Amino acid sequence: MQPIRSCPTSVEPAARWRGLAACAVAAVAAACPAAEAHAQGGWLPTAWFAPAELPSDAMFPLAEKDGPWLVLATTFRGEGARDDARRLVQELRRDHKLKAYTHEKSFDYTGRQQGLGLNPDGSPKTMRYANAAQVTEVAVLVGDFASFDDPRGQKMLATVKRLQPRALAGEAGKTRAYSDFRKMIGLGGAAKGPMHMAFVIPNPLLPEDFFARQEVDRFVVEMNADVTHSLLDCPGRYTVRVATFTGAGTVDQKAITGSDDFKLESRLADAADKAHRLTEALRRAGWQAWEFHDRESSIVCVGSLDQLAVPQESGPPAAHPEIGRIVRELGPDAEKLAAGTVMPRAIDGILLDVKPKPIDVPRAPGGWR
Numbered sequence: 001m002q003p004i005r006s007c008p009t010s011v012e013p014a015a016r017w018r019g020l021a022a023c024a025v026a027a028v029a030a031a032c033p034a035a036e037a038h039a040q041g042g043w044l045p046t047a048w049f050a051p052a053e054l055p056s057d058a059m060f061p062l063a064e065k066d067g068p069w070l071v072l073a074t075t076f077r078g079e080g081a082r083d084d085a086r087r088l089v090q091e092l093r094r095d096h097k098l099k100a101y102t103h104e105k106s107f108d109y110t111g112r113q114q115g116l117g118l119n120p121d122g123s124p125k126t127m128r129y130a131n132a133a134q135v136t137e138v139a140v141l142v143g144d145f146a147s148f149d150d151p152r153g154q155k156m157l158a159t160v161k162r163l164q165p166r167a168l169a170g171e172a173g174k175t176r177a178y179s180d181f182r183k184m185i186g187l188g189g190a191a192k193g194p195m196h197m198a199f200v201i202p203n204p205l206l207p208e209d210f211f212a213r214q215e216v217d218r219f220v221v222e223m224n225a226d227v228t229h230s231l232l233d234c235p236g237r238y239t240v241r242v243a244t245f246t247g248a249g250t251v252d253q254k255a256i257t258g259s260d261d262f263k264l265e266s267r268l269a270d271a272a273d274k275a276h277r278l279t280e281a282l283r284r285a286g287w288q289a290w291e292f293h294d295r296e297s298s299i300v301c302v303g304s305l306d307q308l309a310v311p312q313e314s315g316p317p318a319a320h321p322e323i324g325r326i327v328r329e330l331g332p333d334a335e336k337l338a339a340g341t342v343m344p345r346a347i348d349g350i351l352l353d354v355k356p357k358p359i360d361v362p363r364a365p366g367g368w369r
Contacts, residue, residue, distance in 0.1 A: 054090050062101040062141060065306050067203030068210065069150065070101070070143035071157050073195045074168070077137040085138035087167040092142065096163065098156075103139045103204060141201075147365065148200055160198045168194040210237070216294070221364045223293050229279055231292035234361045236304030239290060240326045241359050243278055243300040243352045245271035271298040274350055281348045287330075292362065300352075301359070302326050308358055327356045 059082070062070075073092070076084040085102045092100035115125035142160055145153030202210075216232070224230045231239065246267070275291045275298035282289035282302060290301045303326055309317035328334070330352055336343045344354045 054094055057086070058090065059086055059102045060089050060093065060100060062103040062203065062205060064203065064205045066099075066101060067143050067145070068206055069145040069148055069153055069200055069202055070141040071145075071153065071160050071198055072201045073100070073140045073142055073160050073198050075137055075139045077135055081136055081138045084167070085140050088140050088165060091165050091167045092140070092163075096165075098142050099144060101141050101143065103141060105137050105139075105204075107135045107137070143203075145200070146363070148202075153200055157198060157200055161196045162193055163195060164193055165195075216362050216364055218365070220294050227276075227291055227293070229283065229290050231290040231299075231301055231361060232364050234290050234301070234304050236306055236361060238303075238305040238308055238358050239301040239361050240303050240305075240323055240356050241299050241301050241353065242282075242326065242330045242356045243275065243350070244297060245274045245299070246297040268293075268296075268298070274298070275300050278347060278350045278352075281350070285347070301361075302330065302356075304361075305358075323358055331356050 074088070076082075082104070085104075089100045089102050092098045112126040112128055115127040117125050119125055142156060143153075145156070147153075221232065224232055272293050275293065278300045279289045279291040282300070287302050288304060292299050292301065303322055305320055305322060308320055308323065310320055311317050330345060332354055333343045333345065342354055345352045
């Protein structure tokens with residue numbers, strides 16, 4: 001091991017701190033030859049080291065789990081589109097530390113299209129595109145954001161519009177694809193940032209019904225605000241409801257108080273208490289349990305899933321195996337069910353639903369949670 005050189009002490013404070021930092025790096029390098037390879041995982045500031053190189057061919061394709069809302073930074077089309085998009089997405093990730101993705105889509109304008117009206121013989125009119133061609137477009141997107149008006153998304157949108165990436169400047173940005181794009185949007189030689197027309201879009205890979213999922217209002221959000229394991233915090237798209245509590249069967253309070261309001265409030269309080277106790281019991285048993293309360297009931301769910309079915313090598317998609325496990329272990333007793341007796345399971349004396357059911361995870365409006 002090489003001796004560590006002493007650090008100067010009779011210098012100005014700022015210079016002394018720079019000297020100490022330099023000595024620290026020298027000491028680590030001398031004491032451990034492999035330190036450079038692991039420095040970013042230790043106590044030394046990552047700014048002291050060069051950023052890790054990204055694979056030169058990495059495109060970072062967009063996936064269904066990304067988003068669900070993203071900033072569309074720019075789009076390339078035609079010859080060289082993939083190369084342009086790859087350079088930009090790598091620069092955004094490497095230099096600006098942004099979660100950037102690419103999304104490719106092809107358009108075929110070579111076939112015949114059905115037009116308006118009919119031919120004299122009654123057959124539908126057909127048309128051809130004036131410029132028949134097969135076109136590839138590659139979009140570069142930045143995410144991920146919970147909703148269109150997510151404050152983080154709006155802040156990122158402003159940031160993207162101001163950026164001046166090297167991939168879109170000078171020789172790197174003079175490919176045919178990018179030149180065609182600038183002409184298409186009317187920029188030409190304007191001094192505006194190359195991505196100043198960026199805007200927020202939904203993830204194009206999500207199913208059509210994704211944005212129709214239940215969105216709760218602010219009152220319900222506040223009802224769940226102090227819940228430790230709230231379903232609103234579940235990161236997945238789907239979950240499995242294993243217990244539902246509506247307060248049915250609670251003693252009739254109207255005979256005592258003369259008020260139906262008190263009766264409803266008592267039932268909801270009882271439902272919320274059962275849901276909370278069951279959630280805690282399931283968590284102690286190792287389940288990823290969530291509770292959720294609204295104006296009419298409380299529910300307990302288990303699991304966090306991005307999809308309900310998984311593709312198979314042959315045949316149609318099959319139900320997600322985690323759903324099967326939850327139904328099997330938290331649904332009715334299988335032996336008694338086979339004998340014709342439907343007996344829901346009970347945990348800590350609290351009955352679960354007879355039939356666990358996959359549901360959409362409710363979402364709170366952007367910025368409310």
